[in-house]
Amino acid sequence: MSAALEVSDLRLAIGGVNVVDGIAFSVAPGEVMALVGESGCGKSLTAQALLRLLPRQVRQTGGRILLEGEDITALAERRLRQIRGRRISMIFQEPQAALDPLSPVGAQVREASGLASAAAREAVRRMLAEVGIADPDRRIDQYPFELSGGMCQRVMIASALISRPAVLVADEPTTALDVTIQAQILDLLRRLAAERGTAIVLITHDMGVVADIAERVAVMYAGRIAEIGPTAAVFSRPRHPYTALLLAAIPRLADEPKSRLAVIEGSVPQPSEYGAGCRFVGRCPFADARCNAEPPPLLETDEGHFSACWHTERLA
Amino acid sequence: MNPVLAVDGLVVHFPARHGPPVRAVDGVTFTVAERETLGLVGESGCGKTTVSNAIVGLVQPTGGEVRVAGMPVRGADRRTLREIRAKAQIVFQDPATSLNPRMTIGAAIGEPLLVRGLARGRELRERVAALLTEVGLRPEHASRYPHQFSGGQRQRIVIARALALRPALLLCVEPVSALDVSVRAQILNLFVELQQSHAMACLFVSHDLAVVRHVCDRVAVMYLGHLIELAPRDALYTTPRHPYTRALLAAVPEPDPALQRAKPRVPLQGEIPSPAAPPQGCVFHTRCPMAIAHCREEVPAWRHLGETIVACHRAEETPAP
Ligand SMILES: Nc1ncnc2c1ncn2[C@@H]1O[C@H](COP(=O)(O)OP(=O)(O)O)[C@@H](O)[C@H]1O
Ligand SMILES: Nc1ncnc2c1ncn2[C@@H]1O[C@H](COP(=O)(O)OP(=O)(O)O)[C@@H](O)[C@H]1O
Ligand code: SF4
Ligand code: SF4
Ligand SMILES: [Mg+2]
Ligand SMILES: [Mg+2]
Numbered sequence: 001m002s003a004a005l006e007v008s009d010l011r012l013a014i015g016g017v018n019v020v021d022g023i024a025f026s027v028a029p030g031e032v033m034a035l036v037g038e039s040g041c042g043k044s045l046t047a048q049a050l051l052r053l054l055p056r057q058v059r060q061t062g063g064r065i066l067l068e069g070e071d072i073t074a075l076a077e078r079r080l081r082q083i084r085g086r087r088i089s090m091i092f093q094e095p096q097a098a099l100d101p102l103s104p105v106g107a108q109v110r111e112a113s114g115l116a117s118a119a120a121r122e123a124v125r126r127m128l129a130e131v132g133i134a135d136p137d138r139r140i141d142q143y144p145f146e147l148s149g150g151m152c153q154r155v156m157i158a159s160a161l162i163s164r165p166a167v168l169v170a171d172e173p174t175t176a177l178d179v180t181i182q183a184q185i186l187d188l189l190r191r192l193a194a195e196r197g198t199a200i201v202l203i204t205h206d207m208g209v210v211a212d213i214a215e216r217v218a219v220m221y222a223g224r225i226a227e228i229g230p231t232a233a234v235f236s237r238p239r240h241p242y243t244a245l246l247l248a249a250i251p252r253l254a255d256e257p258k259s260r261l262a263v264i265e266g267s268v269p270q271p272s273e274y275g276a277g278c279r280f281v282g283r284c285p286f287a288d289a290r291c292n293a294e295p296p297p298l299l300e301t302d303e304g305h306f307s308a309c310w311h312t313e314r315l316a
Numbered sequence: 317m318n319p320v321l322a323v324d325g326l327v328v329h330f331p332a333r334h335g336p337p338v339r340a341v342d343g344v345t346f347t348v349a350e351r352e353t354l355g356l357v358g359e360s361g362c363g364k365t366t367v368s369n370a371i372v373g374l375v376q377p378t379g380g381e382v383r384v385a386g387m388p389v390r391g392a393d394r395r396t397l398r399e400i401r402a403k404a405q406i407v408f409q410d411p412a413t414s415l416n417p418r419m420t421i422g423a424a425i426g427e428p429l430l431v432r433g434l435a436r437g438r439e440l441r442e443r444v445a446a447l448l449t450e451v452g453l454r455p456e457h458a459s460r461y462p463h464q465f466s467g468g469q470r471q472r473i474v475i476a477r478a479l480a481l482r483p484a485l486l487l488c489v490e491p492v493s494a495l496d497v498s499v500r501a502q503i504l505n506l507f508v509e510l511q512q513s514h515a516m517a518c519l520f521v522s523h524d525l526a527v528v529r530h531v532c533d534r535v536a537v538m539y540l541g542h543l544i545e546l547a548p549r550d551a552l553y554t555t556p557r558h559p560y561t562r563a564l565l566a567a568v569p570e571p572d573p574a575l576q577r578a579k580p581r582v583p584l585q586g587e588i589p590s591p592a593a594p595p596q597g598c599v600f601h602t603r604c605p606m607a608i609a610h611c612r613e614e615v616p617a618w619r620h621l622g623e624t625i626v627a628c629h630r631a632e633e634t635p636a637p
Contacts, residue, residue: 038496134586148587178359178523180584183567187583205496208569211576232573249501250571251530257549258508258531264498267466283498 002069004029004166004199005050005088010063012045012054017271018061020045021223024298027199029166032190034210034231035203037220038268043203046220047171050201051090052080068166085112089160093172095152099144105155106140112159127158132188150181154188161192168192171203186213207250211235216304219243222269222279225298229305239307242280244315278310286311318386319347320485320517321371321404325380328366338592340366342541343380348485353511353518355532355549357525357564361588362538364521368489371519372404373397385484402432405478409490411470415462422448422458425477432481447476450513452506468499472506479514486518492527500527507531525568529553537561540599541591547624557626557634559606598629606630 003026012020020042027033035043048054065073092098110120128136131154144152174182190213193200210217218228227240238244248262266283278291290310298308328341341363348354356364369375371382373389382389384400408414426444429435435443445455451472492500522528535552537545545558556562563584570576586603589595595602601611616627
């Protein structure tokens with residue numbers, strides 16, 4: 001099956017440093033793929049690159065982005081404007097900040113639809129109902145401040161999906177929400193991916209969210225993909241030391257309370273501290289001279305499961 | 317024995333410019349004993365921060381009472397308030413905003429001791445060095461400034477300063493929420509070590525139920541300004557009695573795909589009502605899957621069920637887990 005989105009060797013530089021350094025992944029129609037990693041690892045820049053919305057100081061120094069087979073990397077801004085919101089859409093962590101405070105939410109969803117006004121109101125009403133907004137006839141004329149954070153995120157999702165894009169990029173869509181509302185939004189995204197065949201790139205720092213919704217996951221560390229594969233395989237048998245340690249560092253409802261959690265010593269490096277070799281080298285218990293000198297290639301360890309580590313065999 | 321912290325019928329209402337006041341905290345009662353860590357959980361807006369602020373006298377209660385080490389916070393004169401703030405130290409979520417960027421971390425950690433005339437000169441330097449070591453930093457770090465440290469290290473510094481006066485009570489307000497997972501584990505391990513070495517009482521305020529389970533002995537659950545369940549940790553997590561506690565636990569995504577996907581999905585419907593116009597009767601009835609007509613009319617009283625205290629008319633009908 002052909003991918004809805006295919007990213008190869010994406011490189012994004014700030015100053016002289018590749019803060020996103022050769023990442024590649026693809027997402028099939030109807031699939032939810034997670035990009036997970038700690039803050040600063042390059043998740044949001046990757047998302048912005050997918051929509052060709054990079055901040056001015058960030059330069060793309062390599063890679064290709066295929067949207068339904070079409071290379072959008074070199075398209076002119078005029079063409080990109082026809083693609084954004086129509087074939088690839090994005091939602092963010094702070095829905096209230098992304099919505100226009102002075103415009104009724106229905107009008108904002110309609111604008112995203114590009115429909116003329118007669119047919120539009122009914123289409124918007126149906127879309128609001130589809131994303132689980134109770135009483136859409138009343139909500140359609142309300143302003144963002146009259147809606148809760150969870151409801152604003154539903155409005156954002158409605159705007160993002162009303163034109164039936166092939167790909168939805170969701171950058172930490174539930175991070176600002178409470179857990180009970182997060183559960184509702186994750187259920188909604190899962191249902192929309194299945195029913196509409198939308199490919200979803202879900203960006204998060206929360207392994208629980210990944211476990212809940214993603215079929216595949218790419219674990220990012222310091223601008224690179226450390227490991228990528230089916231979610232079940234990555235969680236049950238991580239093939240990269242970073243993933244393994246990260247999973248062991250999370251307190252779980254099934255653990256012994258007050259037991260010692262695994263730790264990853266030190267903290268995430270700043271881009272200015274990135275060296276020539278593996279970027280996890282300063283914190284990795286298996287690091288050796290080769291790790292310091294040469295970046296490890298991303299190699300297949302099991303079917304569809306890839307890891308970038310010189311010493312994968314040292315993991316149980 | 318007197319509890320280190322006693323919160324009794326605490327009410328905090330904030331007047332609104334128009335309309336009825338915001339009932340941020342509406343009759344909350346609990347205690348924290350010596351050596352005990354009590355978790356305070358609930359979704360945003362339920363009143364956790366307001367309770368914490370009332371404990372250290374940063375907001376005036378509308379009603380009820382707070383006592384720290386036996387001293388009533390309300391109506392305390394300046395000297396007593398000073399003593400209360402020495403006995404009850406706070407660690408906030410964001411270490412960046414709790415440290416003065418122009419003060420070396422040694423000066424920041426030593427400040428409470430110096431200001432109270434408890435140590436100076438060489439003794440002060442030694443106390444600061446010991447505190448730094450205790451939180452996993454090095455004595456030579458004392459001469460550096462906050463920006464020279466990572467987020468996790470800064471939270472260690474804030475903890476060291478909070479420990480300087482050997483407080484009877486540590487109030488931790490979302491202490492690990494701003495930290496990345498890999499760093500969060502370091503701070504949680506430190507916290508568990510300090511629980512043992514310092515034997516202090518602690519109120520641990522968090523929205524993260526897995527973190528609370530990891531560090532707390534008992535847990536109090538709030539919803540819309542009310543305490544709805546209070547229980548020893550294991551009782552709360554294995555047999556939650558209140559439908560809201562159950563919904564909250566069910567909503568925590570487990571970092572285990574097999575477990576998480578096998579979980580029955582019972583998402584709560586609807587949104588949290590406004591604390592300016594809370595529902596009549598049980599405050600949870602607008603979202604409760606077990607609500608009956610009676611729930612809309614009568615506020616459920618506090619009841620003891622085994623070791624659990626719960627406010628729900630139907631608490632004994634706990635569905636099988
Ligand atoms: N607009 C920008 N200007 C300069 N640096 C940036 C900008 N946006 C992001 N960065 C840097 O790029 C790196 C990746 O950032 P980002 O993609 O936002 O990470 P994440 O979303 O994973 O937290 C970080 O080191 C960050 O500081
Ligand atoms: N100073 C204030 N003035 C008015 N309303 C407030 C004030 N502080 C908090 N509130 C309101 O009180 C309620 C409880 O807030 P808070 O204690 O911060 O909850 P939590 O910490 O659990 O998120 C919220 O509805 C909040 O908006
Ligand atoms: S390549 Fe070396 S430093 Fe990097 S994760 Fe593997 S063992 Fe660790
Ligand atoms: S009292 Fe009624 S509405 Fe409230 S939690 Fe219990 S069953 Fe639900
Ligand atoms: Mg980001
Ligand atoms: Mg708060």
